[in-house]
Amino acid sequence: MHKNIQRQAGLRGHFDRLQGEVAIKATDTQAEVTLEFLGGKLLVHDGIPKRPDLMIWGPQTALLQSRAFLRGRVRIKGRALLLKPLLLPRLLQLMSAVEPAGVEEASEQLVTLREE
Numbered sequence: 001m002h003k004n005i006q007r008q009a010g011l012r013g014h015f016d017r018l019q020g021e022v023a024i025k026a027t028d029t030q031a032e033v034t035l036e037f038l039g040g041k042l043l044v045h046d047g048i049p050k051r052p053d054l055m056i057w058g059p060q061t062a063l064l065q066s067r068a069f070l071r072g073r074v075r076i077k078g079r080a081l082l083l084k085p086l087l088l089p090r091l092l093q094l095m096s097a098v099e100p101a102g103v104e105e106a107s108e109q110l111v112t113l114r115e116e
Helices: 002-007 009-017 068-069 087-096 100-115
Strands: 019-026 032-038 044-045 053-058 074-075
Touching: 009 087, 019 087, 053 087
Parallel strands: 019 053
Antiparallel strands: 019 032, 032 044, 053 074
16 A cells, blocks of 8 residues: 555545544454554554444455445445545545555455464
8 A cells, every 4th residue: 555655646645634443354364454544644453443433344355456345345334434424435545546466465464464
């Protein structure tokens, strides 16, 4: 994600405005990770907090494809849908810029988290 943000100037603005915790769970591998966006900074935590702003879950391959969100292969819930309505669209914009090589790398990282 970092490389894509650096390459595409328009994405930097989306990233800089992201605020909130996004928990992601791969239902097929049971990998769990939380992305904590802090307005231009990203912290990655293993596991899921009690009340993330957004909870996203689905098969691992679907989680790494932004179009899977639109096709209903990925589930989303959380208070941010009402309280932080721009969090999800900005996140999807960033995810749509991930190149195929980036998807493979992210997939390997999710598997590694599960194995540890």
